[in-house]
Amino acid sequence: MSTAARLVPSWIRIVTLLLALANVAFGIAGYVSTAALFPDLGATGLTSTAPILVHASRELSSRNLAIGIALLIVSRVGVPESLAIVTIIRALIEAQTVVLTLAAGPGPGVIVPLIFLAVEVAIIRSLFGVVAQRDAAKARPAAT
Numbered sequence: 001m002s003t004a005a006r007l008v009p010s011w012i013r014i015v016t017l018l019l020a021l022a023n024v025a026f027g028i029a030g031y032v033s034t035a036a037l038f039p040d041l042g043a044t045g046l047t048s049t050a051p052i053l054v055h056a057s058r059e060l061s062s063r064n065l066a067i068g069i070a071l072l073i074v075s076r077v078g079v080p081e082s083l084a085i086v087t088i089i090r091a092l093i094e095a096q097t098v099v100l101t102l103a104a105g106p107g108p109g110v111i112v113p114l115i116f117l118a119v120e121v122a123i124i125r126s127l128f129g130v131v132a133q134r135d136a137a138k139a140r141p142a143a144t
Contacts, residue, residue, distance in 0.1 A: 002079060004079040004080060004134065005077060005078060005079045005080075007079075007080060007130050007133075007134055008078070008079070008080055008083060008127070008130060009126065009130070012083065012123055012126060012127065013075050013076070015119060015123060016071055016074070016075035016083060016086075016087060016123060017071075017072070017075040017076075019071060019087075019090065019116070019119070019120070020067075020068045020069075020070075020071035020072040020075055021068070021072075022068070023064045023065070023067050023068025023071060023090070024064075024065060024068035024069065024072065025068075026061070026064045026068075027061045027062065027063075027064035027065030027066075027068055028061070028065065029061075030057045030058070030060055030061030030064065031057075031058060031061045031065075034049070034053050034054055034057040036057075063093070067086070067089060067090055067093070070086050071086050071087070071090065074086050080127045080130045080131045080134070081127075081131060083123075083127055084123075084124055084127040084128065084131070087120050087123050087124050087127070088120075088124055090120055091117055091120035091121060091124065094113050094116050094117040094120060095117055097113040098110055098113045098114055098117060101113060
């Protein structure tokens with residue numbers, strides 16, 4: 001592990017690992033069952049085997065799986081910048097989920113994405129702080 005990677009606090013590595021595992025699990029669940037992503041289809045007249053829903057489920061699942069795998073890698077060995085970049089990507093997708101959920105009508109479905117978004121913002125802010133401290137330490141002249 002590089003010196004820069006050692007600057008990342010353990011809590012950030014643990015939380016990003018948990019977020020990564022959630023993405024991987026959600027990605028696999030969507031491949032296995034369309035109903036995992038689209039549980040309430042009664043009012044639409046569609047079934048979970050409808051080709052459009054199968055395609056959408058696989059698209060969402062592949063995105064979640066890809067982000068989860070990337071986050072697994074950087075949570076283990078990543079420097080602060082790589083962790084921040086992947087977490088920003090995840091946060092942007094979570095923000096999109098919040099907006100789409102609110103656009104469909106306020107309800108309890110927005111709570112979980114908001115919690116994830118808040119955690120991701122806290123991680124990103126902390127990582128920016130780590131980078132700023134590291135850069136400030138580099139900029140200081142060495143005491144002789």
